[in-house]
Amino acid sequence: MKNFLFSNKKNIKLVAGILIIFLILFVNLAYYLHLNLFLVLIFLSFLVYIMTIVIVNFKFNFVESFGLLLFPAILFFFAFYFTINIFIPLFNLYGGVGFVVLSNFIYVIISLILYASLLNISIIRASYIDNVPLAQFSYTVNYMLSVVCSYLVFSVLFMKLSSLLVIISVCIFVFILFMQILYFLGEYKLYDIILYSFFAVILIANMSALLIFYPIVGFLSALILSICVYIYEGILIHIKRGELSKYNIFEYSLLIILIFACLLFFPRWGIVGGV
Numbered sequence: 001m002k003n004f005l006f007s008n009k010k011n012i013k014l015v016a017g018i019l020i021i022f023l024i025l026f027v028n029l030a031y032y033l034h035l036n037l038f039l040v041l042i043f044l045s046f047l048v049y050i051m052t053i054v055i056v057n058f059k060f061n062f063v064e065s066f067g068l069l070l071f072p073a074i075l076f077f078f079a080f081y082f083t084i085n086i087f088i089p090l091f092n093l094y095g096g097v098g099f100v101v102l103s104n105f106i107y108v109i110i111s112l113i114l115y116a117s118l119l120n121i122s123i124i125r126a127s128y129i130d131n132v133p134l135a136q137f138s139y140t141v142n143y144m145l146s147v148v149c150s151y152l153v154f155s156v157l158f159m160k161l162s163s164l165l166v167i168i169s170v171c172i173f174v175f176i177l178f179m180q181i182l183y184f185l186g187e188y189k190l191y192d193i194i195l196y197s198f199f200a201v202i203l204i205a206n207m208s209a210l211l212i213f214y215p216i217v218g219f220l221s222a223l224i225l226s227i228c229v230y231i232y233e234g235i236l237i238h239i240k241r242g243e244l245s246k247y248n249i250f251e252y253s254l255l256i257i258l259i260f261a262c263l264l265f266f267p268r269w270g271i272v273g274g275v
Helices: 009-032 037-055 062-068 071-091 096-127 135-160 163-185 190-213 218-241 246-265
Strands: none
Touching: 009 037, 009 071, 009 096, 037 071, 037 096, 062 163, 071 096, 071 135, 071 163, 096 135, 135 163, 135 190, 135 218, 163 190, 163 218, 190 218, 218 246
């Protein structure tokens, strides 16, 4: 059975467009009315999850329902939560029209990212039934979106939660993320997806436990963990496809050097040390 939304590009554009406009207006209204933004974003994330199920109009299995369908909702929630807590307070300095323009511009960017995520899922699911020329491009876009989502999630977790909750939350998120990533490739069996996702949890959880007690700011901790996700994800993709080249090894080596540089030069030792 074909996806009835994907079978007509106008349908998915219409549905996603209406959703994006609604989300922007709803978030703006919640902000100006001083509503509980956390609860508002939970509700809107649930709406995005339902919309993902509508767009992915197929029978889906455990991996899809646990990872693939959750990804847009997770991306949406943390993108808005990160923006409202970090960027929006800065825009208050401009006041008036400047604040409205800048905040809405960020909302539009987030909505475009959400649209890209929904479109990617629709393309990949359809590619399992019909040959879709954009499928390979969608893999690349999803690769980058997963790294962006990782940074947003890790940033919020390190800002808002205690040490134990950070580790638990990181484990849950990384497992869901890699379930989505590996299923998206369409080249792994369910056993392999769960196994490699579990290995990712062990790797990132240990790294996050180290960073919690390491005297470094939360944003840099999030960046380091995101680089770890990028490296592990890239290695899995290249090994599975037999495309792990010297260039890839050189790229990942540079990123590992960047991690060590962050750990060496940016910690806050003592009262006045570091940055």
